[in-house]
Amino acid sequence: MSARIELQGVGKRYGAVTAVRDVHLTIAAGEFLTLLGPSGCGKTTLLRMIAGFETPTAGRILLGGDDITGVPPHRRPVNQVFQGYALFPHLSVRGNVAFGLRMRGVAPAELGRRVDEALALVALEALGERFPHELSGGQRQRVAVARAVVCQPKVLLLDEPFSALDAKLRQSMRADLQALQRRLGMTFVLVTHDQDEALALSDRIAVVNAGALEQVGPPREIYHRPATAFVADFVGHANLLPAERTGEKVGRVAVRLAGGLELEVPAERWPSGRRDTRAVVRPEQVVLRPWRGEERAAGRARVTAVEFRGDREHLQVALHDGSGLRLTAVHPGGEGDTADFTVGAEVTIEISADNLWFLPGTEARGPR
């Protein structure tokens, strides 16, 4: 029932403005893929081209092997959950869910059965006669999902489906959506700017920036092995430290980081053939210790800001080596040992070598 989507060199231009350029992406049948990027990056335009609301100015879109590039939206076996849901205000919940089937001329008996099934799927059997304005935000989202999946689309598109919900509800709706996708085995394409959402839900994430794909891969790969500085910084927080190769041993590479830290890292993590690049140091990889008067200069820093977040605290530290580099570190928030890390405290930093990642590409990407 679900199908594979192939974007082959898809591009979209509005006059002189290029919204999407040369996107090649294959989304497998039954996959949960997230298009992640900042607002205005072109992810929504990509989704709208798959839905049929926009026509690409370059390239082709294939669905299950058929070219659907020029097919109007009402004839595509693709349905969408809209941002803000776009429920029809004059129709009841049942009326909304039945709409797609009515447009396709499904016989009344089958229509009733399928609407019941779809409502059961999102646990809204009891609210069929309500109207959209009588529902809570979470219930509206479930109606929007039911209205789309009842048509048994080959691909379900979701445009920021959680943006209208408060933080607490968002968590539980996320879990529901993921369970639903597993159960239906349907291809899901989600658009979001929320990296937490993308990391939590997706089989694969496609990071979009300035109309092009930066990196496509499973969440863990995106987070732990970012391909570009943009990905490293957009997905989670990253300290990008200039790094230089100083030597080589069996299976390991000796590296000097800005701030004077010397490390030996696994050779497979260093981009082969490069003398220098940047290290992606996640805040949780920065280990802070109070400075006890050691002579060693490397890794000495001073705390410049502390931000308490409840379960943890984020600290800004400035390195003492004169480079003026600042790092963000995460420290588990506790009541006892906080005194060591107040603003102005002298600390030494250590970075665990084994999990450090180095950007493989050329330094900054050239202007587009």
Place this chain on the structure above:
Amino acid sequence: MAAPRFPLLSPAAGPRLLAAGLRGWTALVLVFLYLPVLVLVVYSFNAARLGVGWEGFSGRWYAELLQQGPLQRAALNSLVVAGATTLLSVVLGTLGAWLLHRYRFPGRDLLESLVNLPMVMPEILLGISLLVLFALAGVGLGFTTVIIGHVTFSFPFVLVAVRARLQGLDPALEEAARDLGATPWGAFRHVILPALRPAILAGGLMAFLLSWDELIVTYFTASAASATLPLKVFGLAKVGLNPVLNALSALFLLVTLAGVAFSTYLRRAAR
């Protein structure tokens, strides 16, 4: 501190006096607005044929109205004209609003201002220009010309009402309908049109009432056979006041009030 010398003027007296004054003024304005209408309705039940003296309650002028063939004919004409005007205004106004809202084309802004113009154009100007136009085109005056005249100034009211509603509508609704398998026409028919219903009804009602009591444009565009009630009443009143006219006007008022009540009901239902 000494006892207040003017116990009437306590600190609360100022606001209270103001409130009383405002209430009195409001009552005065309402009396000014509605007294003539009230007098008309009361006198439609006066048994006297001439003069303003009250000679007892009577329904005879209403009974006499039933004998007046030409007046009944004019009332029927008015209903036909107002009905046709409403229908045409609703269709033209709704489609026009959709076009202006949904599509971008050269001259769109100009068209939008031109469409609104007949609402504020002096009716005498509209009437004369229509008469000249019909004469030039060789169209004989009759129902068609009256209805065209009325639609000219009525349909912008529908258009404006529908346009406002469209602007408040989530643009994703149309896309959602398309996404769920509706053709462009299907999306309009099944999603946009139902969402516009309150605006269409309100605009249509406005068109009906405007046409129902229109005199000047009708005066220039009607033939004897297509004369409407206001035109007939105007003609009769010039000859001399007649208690039958009071009864007729009272009934006329009833239709208008029914329309206003219906529109109030619609606005309540829309909320």
